[in-house]
Amino acid sequence: MFQPSSVLLIKLRHHGDVLLTTPVARTLKTFFPKCQIDFLVYEGTEEILKNNPDVRDVWIWHRTARGSNYFLKILQLFSNLRSRNYDLVIHLSDQMQGALLAKFLAPRRSIGIDYPKRRNLLWRSCFSELAPLFPSNTHHTVEQNLATLQKIIPEDALPLYPYNGTESSLRCRLVVSEEDRFFIKKKLEQLHVTTSYLLIHPTARWFFKCWEEESFASVMHYFTNQGWTILVTSGPSMEEKTMVATILQKVHSPRLHSLAGQLTLGQLAAAIEGATLFIGVDSVPMHMAAALEKDVLALFGPSKINEWHPWMTRYHLLKASDYAPLLDPDKVKTETTERYLTHIPVEAVITAIESLVKKPVNPDISY
Numbered sequence: 001m002f003q004p005s006s007v008l009l010i011k012l013r014h015h016g017d018v019l020l021t022t023p024v025a026r027t028l029k030t031f032f033p034k035c036q037i038d039f040l041v042y043e044g045t046e047e048i049l050k051n052n053p054d055v056r057d058v059w060i061w062h063r064t065a066r067g068s069n070y071f072l073k074i075l076q077l078f079s080n081l082r083s084r085n086y087d088l089v090i091h092l093s094d095q096m097q098g099a100l101l102a103k104f105l106a107p108r109r110s111i112g113i114d115y116p117k118r119r120n121l122l123w124r125s126c127f128s129e130l131a132p133l134f135p136s137n138t139h140h141t142v143e144q145n146l147a148t149l150q151k152i153i154p155e156d157a158l159p160l161y162p163y164n165g166t167e168s169s170l171r172c173r174l175v176v177s178e179e180d181r182f183f184i185k186k187k188l189e190q191l192h193v194t195t196s197y198l199l200i201h202p203t204a205r206w207f208f209k210c211w212e213e214e215s216f217a218s219v220m221h222y223f224t225n226q227g228w229t230i231l232v233t234s235g236p237s238m239e240e241k242t243m244v245a246t247i248l249q250k251v252h253s254p255r256l257h258s259l260a261g262q263l264t265l266g267q268l269a270a271a272i273e274g275a276t277l278f279i280g281v282d283s284v285p286m287h288m289a290a291a292l293e294k295d296v297l298a299l300f301g302p303s304k305i306n307e308w309h310p311w312m313t314r315y316h317l318l319k320a321s322d323y324a325p326l327l328d329p330d331k332v333k334t335e336t337t338e339r340y341l342t343h344i345p346v347e348a349v350i351t352a353i354e355s356l357v358k359k360p361v362n363p364d365i366s367y
Helices: 015-019 022-031 067-082 096-104 121-125 141-149 178-190 213-225 238-249 265-273 284-291 346-358
Strands: 006-011 036-042 057-061 088-091 109-113 129-131 197-201 229-232 256-258 277-281 296-300 315-319
Touching (some): 015 284, 022 141, 088 096, 096 121, 109 141, 277 346
Parallel strands (some): 006 036, 006 088
16 A cells, blocks of 8 residues: 655645645544655645644745746745655645646655546646545535545545544644633733633625624624623734724623734634634634634525535534525625625524523534
């Protein structure tokens, strides 16, 4: 059986996409404990892999570089990668530059995914083999990533499908540092937060995934009146911080605290880790909460739910499509300002939160 000693995993996407590839590294380390695993990711997403014990090195693709500086960085990257003599390269997305890199690194084996739009001789020539692409919205993204290992790991040794919710090597791995835990501990002390708290992350990179500010404000008002402490977080962009500021203008409670735009990714992970419940939308913090095995309430609009739902944690998912017609996810323009979650009722969200914070087991909660 082929036993790789050095592996490069390529994932040139966003933070959440990178996090959802970590079960590939965990599974490889489970079956080949001595193999060394490196990642190649876009600049800015590397923090999601920080302190991950399955990963030796994280290489950065500097896509923001321009002109001669860009080509210099690419040549330097290629030289560094070539020196590692990888015997296995797995390209987990559809960018051509990742495929060409897999080809020119000349590993013993290289695996890509059989994307319909890449069914041409050039793409095929970049890999020694192609993993199947599952039909749209039929399998989770983690399962799609793990499908690249089907020809490396014997099928009878790792029955990847169907997922039964117990295999620890299939979990996403997000490591919270003691430094980040200490930072959050001090922040909470400054805010005089001494009790359990709900963490609400109402924002996302794309606002079509977000619920209305008024609706989030109503939920926060209800639960602070019930005695709950609520911590609100967001990404660092001005748009996300503005959205949180608008919400906070509508709720006045000493139990409501904002750390919006103030946390690194690692600090956000520490804040999520300490929460009783994570409440948010289809974005990377939701996947971080799942990786940390926190209970999750997720609000979804026109996303492919079977591909992107919280992975391997207890969650309750509210779909906007259950309350009003919704357009096909493939037809969404990411730059739109349309709020597709509008029709999710505040009452449904309150009921779902109460079911998660009051009952350890609920038959309506999915895995």
